[in-house]
Amino acid sequence: MEKRIDYSRVKEYHYASKELADKKREIVNKFLIVKQDMTNNGYQLGFLFIQVLDRNDFLNSIDYGYLPFFLTLIITVLLIYFAFKRKAKYILILSVLNLLILIVHLVMFYCCEFLEDIYQIKFSYYLFVINLLLISIESYKIMRLKI
Numbered sequence: 001m002e003k004r005i006d007y008s009r010v011k012e013y014h015y016a017s018k019e020l021a022d023k024k025r026e027i028v029n030k031f032l033i034v035k036q037d038m039t040n041n042g043y044q045l046g047f048l049f050i051q052v053l054d055r056n057d058f059l060n061s062i063d064y065g066y067l068p069f070f071l072t073l074i075i076t077v078l079l080i081y082f083a084f085k086r087k088a089k090y091i092l093i094l095s096v097l098n099l100l101i102l103i104v105h106l107v108m109f110y111c112c113e114f115l116e117d118i119y120q121i122k123f124s125y126y127l128f129v130i131n132l133l134l135i136s137i138e139s140y141k142i143m144r145l146k147i
Contacts, residue, residue: 046073068105072098079135088146092139099132 049066075098082090102125 045069068101071101075101088139088142092136092143095132095136095139099129099136102129102132 045066046069049063049070052063052066075094079091079094079098082094106125
């Protein structure tokens with residue numbers, strides 16, 4: 001019978017401590033570079049949706065994974081527009097719609113195991129959700145005062 005070696009338990013004894021530290025530093029730096037290249041924020045993903053579209057084959061080029069980020073980007077621009085126009089009803093509707101899109105998309109990612117860990121979500125995502133909640137509450141108060 002052939003013996004199998006479990007390489008996860010084999011230690012590298014032929015490296016000196018400085019060489020081992022340098023090798024570890026090099027691997028961590030490579031990991032951080034790859035992580036930076038693969039990490040995008042929601043706005044970058046929204047613009048990536050547009051970049052991926054093909055004019056010749058529009059319907060088949062739509063990447064539905066990026067669609068909620070694109071919709072969030074469009075709704076955010078509309079929120080800013082209606083804020084300057086002082087249209088509280090539209091602001092309330094759009095902010096609630098934006099919240100629904102964000103939460104449903106996050107739950108779908110988590111259920112499909114695309115998000116392996118809740119810590120993959122950036123801190124700014126939570127701030128954006130809190131900001132939308134506050135906008136919704138304030139626009140609802142303004143609408144109630146106008147009635």
